[in-house]
Amino acid sequence: MVASSDESVSKSQDIEPEKNSVIIEHEQQIETAKSAKSSIANTSPQKQLLALAKKYSLDAAFLPEPKQAPLEDRCFRRKKLTELRQQQNIEAIMLKAVQYCSDGTIADRADQDWFSHFVSLAEGISNKTMQSLWAKILAGEIAQPGSFSLKTLKTFKNMSINEAKLLAKACSLAIADTRKKNIWLLSGAYQPPKLFNFFNRQRQQRLDLNQAGLSYADILSLADNHLLFAQETESHALAKGEKIHFNYNGKQLSFVAKKADCILTFYKFTAIGTELAHLVSDNADDSFLTAIKNDLAENFTING
Template sequence: MEGQVANKVPAPLEPQPTEKLKNNTPKSIIYSIAEEQGVGYLINKEGPQTLAERYEARHKKEQYIQQENLEKIFKLTFDNTPSEKAKQIDPDWLNYFTTIAKTIRNHSMQQLWSRILKQEFLAPGSVSLKTLDTLRSMTHKEAQVFHKACTLSCFFGTDKSKKLLTALKTKHKFLPSLFAPTLNKLSLGNFSLPYSDLLILLELGLILKSELESGELTPGSPLPFNYQNHTYQLTPHQKGLSFTYYRLSPTGQEIAELLGSKTHEPFRETMLELLAPYFVIESQ
């Protein structure tokens, strides 16, 4: 109607940064991370006005963080490497290492990367570029899963490669051709390593993709068996015994050597209980 003032819909007000930070809401988390990463300008309208200035500020901050990461890793390496045993490292390997290591911010992962650098100072050429690439693709959670797997690993016979024992297979004493072998399983899931975690390690290429079986063990013939720092001799009572297991890949083996040994006592006790009815077990 002529002369009547039309109703105007007010423009929505932009939320202020202080509103975004209330009560630790999901948006406040996004806001905080955006600020930390130097990309929060469009959220809070604070800081340098031009895109070029904001890019430069973020780039400098990233370089400072990378510098700090490398300094921490080298300091950990320096503190833990015997100076009288250190050797020169291949410069191309070192350049590849620093390109990756500068992005590592988690403290426990920095400790792992310092162990890699220490190992290379002690024995140049012992850590492959493929291993560095695998570690670069691993999250902290995945590294924890692999460390857990390593604490459950063993090796036996003359083969020193680490294995995850899954079962002891036993054939029927008298009529093995008529009865299927019995699987006396060692459930890794009972020790915080479920099959879903094994799938993660398979995907990363840290363990080989199929479950393997050892050859049939010879009755009366001692078999060297090692679990972490515990060494045994297993002498089979009977015919028809064999192990099933997952084997670490060469890359997994390299990384496992960097992690060192750590005994999971409940697992060790359970494993020995599984073996005891079928072997004479002698501690070395």
């Protein structure tokens, strides 16, 4: 049965106040979020769940049936609240991104399709730290289109704040070539066994990454997120006196082979890990740098 025009107008008038009430409710939630956050953190898991359910308009099942709003209205309210949160999130990221952008002239224009994908992936990010990282991605892509692939964005979307901190820890221990195109997490060095050094126990050294705060489980976690290769890689065999240069969190290092056929072992960052590593500010671990110089001293002289 088709509703009359009067009935349609009446129905639209009923819906419109509902929309306004949702917006008002969302604004009130924003105002009380900071105070509520600290109080929720100190309550029981049950109360935290109830608070989250209410915030996301999923608390109807906890109410007596006579007090429950119609299912259609609850669905509309939750959808509208989600859209409002997404809008608030992406606007916050845009505001942060502007602060990371320079006012200089750039030659290339950012890809609008890339930007559209960026918005779709970033609008669900409400954590302030993660928003700052997404803002850096946007600013970096605007300044130099092609800096961050869509594959990298999708990987980063699935990373938690703890996994992002784990990446930052790995970056604090890693070395890179001068252009930061190849990033290595050193694990040791050795000289292949030969007749003259076969009984030399010092021909192979291992760096204790666990002591530096990065366990093997952490390495596997980074590998699961496609940020690091789980399998160790080796450098070419260096001739005696051969020198290679690295950047260690802003410090220039040079490795000089003391003997023939000295080899470095390392975990290599993937292409995605390398792109995301550019979001992390230089934060050198001086104690690990000291360990590198001491533990690899049998085969290398390290300056820097």
